[in-house]
Amino acid sequence: MARKQYTAEESIGHLRTLEIETGTGLGIAEAGRKLGVTGQIDSRWKVRKRRVAGRSAKRLKRLDQTNVCLQRLVVD
Numbered sequence: 001m002a003r004k005q006y007t008a009e010e011s012i013g014h015l016r017t018l019e020i021e022t023g024t025g026l027g028i029a030e031a032g033r034k035l036g037v038t039g040q041i042d043s044r045w046k047v048r049k050r051r052v053a054g055r056s057a058k059r060l061k062r063l064d065q066t067n068v069c070l071q072r073l074v075v076d
Contacts, residue, residue, distance in 0.1 A: 009054075011045045016041055 006014070014035050021031035028039045 009064065015042070015045050015049060 014037060017035060018028070018031050018037075021034065022028055030041060032038055032042055
């Protein structure tokens with residue numbers, strides 16, 4: 001049986017739904033069954049989400065530093 005490939009938007013949407021469901025008192029296994037995903041997929045998506053968030057933060061910091069340098073050039 002072939003694995004379904006989820007897009008980034010789908011996985012983030014499923015993660016949000018899983019967080020809501022587990023917040024209401026359901027376990028991860030029960031919430032995952034509702035969406036058709038396993039707990040292992042849930043943990044993989046969480047790791048991927050953290051990794052992407054880290055990259056975005058680094059990129060934003062680099063852009064801020066570049067912006068400060070450009071502002072100094074304009075002021076001088």
